[in-house]
Amino acid sequence: MSDMEIFRAEVAQWLQANCPPSMRTPIVAEAMVWGGSQISFLDEDQRLWFERMRDRGWFAPAWPKEYGGGGLSPHQARVVEEEMARLGCRQPQYNLGVWMLGPVLLEMGTEEQKREHLIPMMQGRLRWCQGFSEPNAGSDLASLKTTARLNESGSHYIINGSKIWTSDGDKADWMYALVRTDNSARKQEGISFVLIDMKSPGITVKPIALIGGKSAFCQVFFDNVQTPVRQLVGAPGAGWSVAKRLLQHERAAMSKFTEGGAPSHDPLTVAAPGLKAATPAEMAVLRDQLTRVLMDAHAFGLTHQRVKEQALAGQDVSGPGAIMKLLQTEQEVAKYELLLQTMGQRGLSWEGDVFSPDEHAIGRQWLLTKSYTIAGGSSEVQLNIIAKRVLGLPG
Amino acid sequence: MTFLLNDEQRMLRDSAADFLQGQAPVALQRKLRDEQVPAGFDSGVWQQAIDLGWTAAIFPEQHGGLEIGYQGIGAVFGLMGKHLSALPLLSHVVLCGELLLRTGDAAQLQRWLPALIAGEERFALAVDETGRHAPQRIATRARRDGDGWVLDGEKWFVVDGVGASQLLVVARLEDQSAGLFVVPCQMEGLQTSGLQVSALQMVDSRNSAHVLLQGVRLDNAQRLTASDVPTALGAALEAALDRARVCLAAEALGLTREAFERTVAYLKERIQFDVPIGSFQALQHRAARLYVDLELLESCVSAALSAIDQDAPDLPLLASLAKARASDLCEKLLNEAVQMHGGIGVTDEFDLGLFVKRARMIQHSLGDGLFHRNRYAALKGY
Secondary structure (H helix, E strand, O other), X not given: OOHHHHHHHHHHHHHHHHOOHHHHOOOOHHHOOEOXXXXXXXXXXXXXXXXXXXXXXXXXXXXOHHHOOOOOOHHHXXXXXXXXXXXXXXXXXXXXXXXXXXXXXXXXXXXXXXHHHHHHHHXXXXXXXXXXXXXXXXXXXXXXXXXXXXOXXXXXXXXXXXXXXXXXXXXXXXXXXXXXXXXXXXXXXXXXXXXXXXXXXXXXXXXXXXXXXXXOEEEEEEEEEEEEHHHEEXXXXXXXXXXXXXXXXXXXXXXXXXXXXXXXXXXXXXXXXXXHHOOHHHHHHHHHHHHHHHHHHHHHHHHHHXXXXXXXXXXXXXXXXXXXXXXXXXXXXXXXXHHHHHHHHHHHXXXXXXXXXXXXXXXXXXXXXXXXXXXXXXXXXXXXXXXXXHOOOOO | OXXXXXXXXXXXXXXXXXXXXXXXXXXXXXXHHHOOOOOOOOHHHHHHHHHOOOOOOXXXXXXXXXXXXXXXXXXXXXXXXXXXXXXXXXXXXXXXXXXXXXXXXXXXXXXXXXXXXXXXXXEEEEOOOOOOOOOOOOOOEEEEEOOEEEEEEEEEEEEOOOOOOEEEEEEEOOOOOEEEEEEEOEEOOEEOOOEEEEEOOOOOOOOEEEEEEEEEEEOHHHEXXXXXXXXXXXXXXXXXXXXXXXXXXXXXXXXXXXXXXXXXHHHHHOEEOOEEHHHOHHXXXXXXXXXXXXXXXXXXXXXXXXXXXXXXOOHHHHHHHHHHHHHHHHHHHHXXXXXXXXXXXXXXXXXXXHHHHHHHHHHHOOXXXXXXXHHHHHHHOO
């Protein structure tokens, strides 16, 4: 056996011994453990799994041990991920800090920033949220207007403005945010990347209800909020490139949410009764549409596998990589439209016992999917990226 | 499953890339059309392909094959799509070779397979009887006649049937089960009695035949013996058809990708309103969506080729997935390519039209999107 095979066997053995069987079942949204000051566990197994992985440094196996990581090589860290996936282990904690901000701090942060922020992330003590979008800066993010100006002594930034679509802004301990530090510079160049304690005076957080009901989204208001200058990541005015770097970790982070089996309705099971109730002519059409949905999902899954295998083999996968967000979100939208079509009015229930929880859930989810193709770079932005960066079209 | 080629398959692909670009480029397809070559392909180029081992690639070593597998030959089909190279590789090797291998007894294999690999005989499969692919709907009859058989019926759109030396004919037996027969186009130097093979002139100028069988008499040795078990023939036919569907999907992928790259290049160079038309978002987004479809198709084709090589049980599902997507994209992408090219796209002088015509033949050959979605649904059990 090669060293890596021995390592893999050890990892598998440790996971077998330390991951409670109940933590190896598909996860539902309510059972996700979010690291942070308000962390809570549904049961003892969740707590055990969280603590064991924390103590081993495997919230981020490849991070240096001095910041609470596992100190493994990238290859070893991948083995840990692969073995966790193989055994069906749940994520011991969900934490945007670890998955999004952490890698950027490791690369670009000061020693002081690393010690202050990485270690609490690795202990699951702090929860992070993202402050990028603003009411008037959506797809055109660089037009953001939340300002951060230095106070007279130069010790603090004073922040004024508002951020929107901040997921779990009401539960987060800290925010990483893009703010305008220079109004005179060109759009992107006046932007800086700062870290803000959400307990700071002057912050107000307001949850946003969506067309499908309650959501995790919030709007955050800043009224003369102070954050020390040591919380600036990168140089003043370099925030745009820091954020671009951070967003490169987004795909990997998002896959941690989906691989846990975030609840999604199986179109075959849901649509089958609708098919039976349809007239023969309707059924022929619905059957073809259902097949299109299933084939799209099948092709997407194969593309996901292909990109992964090609990337491991060192091939350039930036092209197919750029299509994944567009595909995943548009396919979810199309799937719920199909489910609604087969269910008819039963898919449009809002509340009440006469409908099954599943029927309610599908109607709500159908409305929720409408945000998928808007959030995190709308489909139109994705198409722009493919056209310009992948195909090299001008303009 | 793997999406990567091994060394041997890469070597086959690279040598095929050089060979086809040099010997069978788009210009040759135009020449074959203009000169109305009856076979639809260049016999010299075909002989070189045989010398390169392409007719042996998929067969096991015990039968004189090279065992390079479908991921290798699939790459060759992709390049044939890219260069619009006309060769009877699908009809002769994939369809007929696979069927012979699966349904011939030892004597029949010995008699025909080495000749197939060496190119001494050229085989073509006669299965469809209507414009839409329907391999289960067979009206051609085979009835017992003493020690032999008599065949009556009509076959349409036999790929590479013109000039073939042997036709594999699917016919229904008296007990309604299917049978498979090797029908020689000539017997003792004369055209086989009761057999009429005539050329169909199709938009892609390739070889397509109408076959009329009127009391064609055959020895029992001409019947492929595995057809004694009715289910075995059905399975063999599906296995051969699925392999061919995946190869056609690979050809479609190569063809559509080439047409797409030519279109994107045109979007960058064509100036209107003082700017390249590729700077218009209306066109950018359409091009981006075609790119997405190409990437999805590539994954499906690659997975299906890999499934053939690994004898995976989900091959039928993957074959229908790949062919359905390939067929749909052959229509969508080529129509978009013409529209984005504007006037020049509909002129005969410009090569894009040759791509359109071949793409649409591929779309309908061995099942279009509707056929394969229907099959996919049936395989999934709804």
